[in-house]
Amino acid sequence: MDTQSLTLSLSEAVYAGRQFDVMPVAGEEPVLQITVSGATETPVYLTVTETQILCLVYLFDEKEIQAARLPELHESMLRISVPMPLSALGKVGEHYVVYGALSPTSSESDIMQELVTLADNAIDLLETFEDVLA
Amino acid sequence: MPQDDKWPRETRAVKAVQLAFDLSGDIQRAFRVSAAMQDLTTSDMVRKALALPYKRRRIRPRLTLSLHPDDFRILAERYQLEPDDQNAIRKAVAEELSAFANRFFAEPPDSDT
Numbered sequence: 001m002d003t004q005s006l007t008l009s010l011s012e013a014v015y016a017g018r019q020f021d022v023m024p025v026a027g028e029e030p031v032l033q034i035t036v037s038g039a040t041e042t043p044v045y046l047t048v049t050e051t052q053i054l055c056l057v058y059l060f061d062e063k064e065i066q067a068a069r070l071p072e073l074h075e076s077m078l079r080i081s082v083p084m085p086l087s088a089l090g091k092v093g094e095h096y097v098v099y100g101a102l103s104p105t106s107s108e109s110d111i112m113q114e115l116v117t118l119a120d121n122a123i124d125l126l127e128t129f130e131d132v133l134a
Numbered sequence: 135m136p137q138d139d140k141w142p143r144e145t146r147a148v149k150a151v152q153l154a155f156d157l158s159g160d161i162q163r164a165f166r167v168s169a170a171m172q173d174l175t176t177s178d179m180v181r182k183a184l185a186l187p188y189k190r191r192r193i194r195p196r197l198t199l200s201l202h203p204d205d206f207r208i209l210a211e212r213y214q215l216e217p218d219d220q221n222a223i224r225k226a227v228a229e230e231l232s233a234f235a236n237r238f239f240a241e242p243p244d245s246d247t
Contacts, residue, residue: 029150
């Protein structure tokens with residue numbers, strides 16, 4: 001599976017009634033920005049390496065968090081990560097992210113399930129953590 | 135503590151996503167600003183940039199402000215007025231917004247989109 005074939009297949013696909021808007025982002029490594037219908041505020045960034053398909057949604061920046069509540073947020077993130085379906089929480093630079101990783105041999109259906117779940121989880125997480133954002 | 139040099143290829147992929155995220159943020163901001171400057175919707179601005187047909191539905195720029203009791207209290211303190219004197223507060227708000235607009239057009243943003 002590569003980003004080019006994913007761009008073509010996702011653009012015409014429907015999964016669980018959801019559609020996908022795919023926008024390739026220029027750069028050295030191919031990255032797709034995928035907007036899932038019904039979750040347009042949480043676009044998913046996808047890239048493919050030899051070992052995994054990485055799907056990632058940006059949640060918020062470090063500077064958006066109330067400093068005093070940072071330990072509470074981290075504790076909560078670690079606990080939520082385990083039961084959260086097909087997703088985990090992490091940090092890239094100063095950005096907090098929710099991400100999911102799949103095998104490069106995953107089917108299109110598996111990838112679409114991941115994209116839908118991840119975009120929906122991101123919305124839930126933003127609502128969950130709203131209180132600790134400045 | 136080991137950081138992210140254990141999986142260099144994966145680290146590069148994560149950085150690529152980061153660059154894509156930053157770039158798409160800049161692009162989206164540019165389109166929002168240029169659309170606002172031309173009274174267009176953002177999606178029409180995207181179509182215009184790509185020389186695709188668009189409906190030229192100019193958005194009607196409306197400026198609305200709903201003030202709640204807490205807002206009146208904050209503004210009354212700022213303008214040194216009585217919180218119950220809502221007319222005077224609204225007048226002071228209108229003057230402040232007008233001053234903001236005048237300042238904005240006197241010192242327009244750098245981009246000429």
